[in-house]
Amino acid sequence: MLKNKHILLCVTGGIAVYKAVALVSKLSQAGAEVKVIMTESATQFVAPLTFQVMSRNDVYTDTFDEKDSSVIAHIDLADWADLIIVAPATANVIGKLANGIADDMVTTTLLAATADVWIAPAMNVHMYDHPAVIRNIDRLHKDGYRFIEPSEGFLACGYVGKGRLEEPERITELVERHFSEGNHSEPGILAGKKVVVTAGPTRERIDPVRYLSNFSSGKMGYAMAEAASRLGAETVLVSGPVGLEVPAGIRAVQVESAADMLDSVLAEYATADVVIKAAAVADYRPKTVHGGKMKKQDGDSVIELERTTDILKTLGEQKxxxxxxxxxxxxxxxxxxxxxxxxxxxxDYIIANDVTAPTGVFGSDTNVVTLFGRDGTEVSFPATEKKALALKLLRRIFGGERDDR
Structure with a gap:
């Protein structure tokens, strides 16, 4: 699938460098030609010779080491690449790139690049959550860079949390999808667009151990986010608490309450081109949230509720x-x-479904929906697996696709 595709892999210093070796292998097996640039720190973990053997190409580590006198190496590599992946990407290189610093072979090449650049962070969970790192990632998102979200698990530092470099198999799958989209009749119909998707339920606290919520699984919202990303969009997923894995290449913002979700969506709204509100947001919340656990009493108990802010209406008013x-x-x-x-x-559009139908209930892997548009659109979709349905909906809305079967 990746035959004749040129992938430039930029490897920066962290223990996850060993996974970059496997990534070179996976991409090469898929048919891609891979060239590697390493930072000096990366060479402390894995020798350049390892990448040279796996890629069957020279490995670049020094801006001033010109292997071919007829070209300038960092410009030639930037022009050669169809896609550039930074994996693992340390907090250091993310900060440099966000601020336009070019002080080594990797950063100099990245500043000269016109191809798409994907960044796959790998670092300690607290580093990943640091305000400076969050700020730099946000700036790079706005500059058009795409991120391959790190996964959660046991980290080399001993912590358990978010910060593990995504697995080479998943990154390779994402690259294959990226190039396969170019073989369809609607390549990149959302390319250059920022799409914000909300998904899942919200939780409204009653006390430290209880909350009000609903049965939303988040599956449809996650499917919409993945479909938007596959169609070329920079995708931000604002998710309530669910047990789903964030699709690769999507920036996720985790929230709990309706108020949290409103704040997170509004923070992205001014720079968004499309907002898809698939979340099942609580309409009401307890008027009083108890600081301690409410004790059991004899007889009935009443919890007074108040309205939450209508997120969709607020977005419509500020559109x-x-x-x-x-x-x-x-x-x-x-x-x-x-x-x-x-x-x-x-x-502009609303996607309606009857949640009492056997194929449309919360948690189901399929959905039956009807798309209504302000322009008079009314299209019904039969029972369809949610990921496939999400692609059909976005192609119908943005690509004019008429085959809704």
């Missing part, structure tokens, strides 16, 4: 050119309520 897409999970009069919400909340 300045964004395409706003909502979901309507209903139990009766589905079309009537969906059309009403479309107008009332100033949406």
């Amino acid at each position: 300045e050119g964004q395409c706003l897409i909502g979901f309507a999970a209903e139990t009766d009069r589905v079309a009537e309520y969906a059309r009403g919400k479309l107008e009332r909340k100033n949406l």
Whole structure:
């Protein structure tokens, strides 16, 4: 699938360098031609010779070591690449790139690049959560770089948390998808667009051990985020608490309450081109949140509720050119309520489903929906696996795809 594709792998210093060796192997087995640039720190973990053997190409470590006098190496490599991957990407190189610093072969080449650049961070969980690192990642997102989210697990430092370099198999799969999209009739229909997707339930605390929530699994929202990414978008997933793995290449923001989700979406809204609100947000929250566990009492108990802020309505009121897409999970009069919400909340599209149907209930792997548009669009989709359905919906909305079977 990657035959004749040129992949430039930039390897920076961290214990996860050993995974970069496996990545070179996987990409090469898939047919790609791989060239490697290493930072000096990276060579302390794995010798350049290892990458040379695996890639069957020279390995570059020094800006001033010109292996071919007829070209300038860092410019030639930048021009050669169809895709550039920085893996593992340390906090240091992320900071340099975010601030335009070019003081070694890796950063000099990256500044000269015109190909897509994907960054796969790997670092201690606390480093990954540091405000400076978050700020630098956000800046690079805005500059058009894509990120391969690190996974959670046991880290070399002994901590357990988010910071592990994504597995080479997953990165290779993402690269294959990236290039395979170019073989479809609608390549990159969301390329250059920033898409924000909300997913999952919210939790509204009653006390330290209890909360109000709903049965949303987040599967449809995660499918929409993955589909947007596959179609070329810079994708931000704002997710309530679910047990799903974030798809590779997507920036995830984890939230708990409706207020958290509102704040996180508004923080992305001004720079978003599309917002897809698939989350099942609580309409009400306890008016009083108890600081200690509520003790059992004789007889009944009453919890007074207050309205949460309507996120979709707020986005509709503040809309300045964004395409706003909502979901309507209903139990009766589905079309009537969906059309009403479309107008009332100033949406461009709404995707409605009857959650009482056997194939549309919360947690199901399939969904039956109808797409309604402000332009008069009304298209029904039969029971379809959610990932496939998400692609059909986005192709229908943004690519004019008419084959909705």
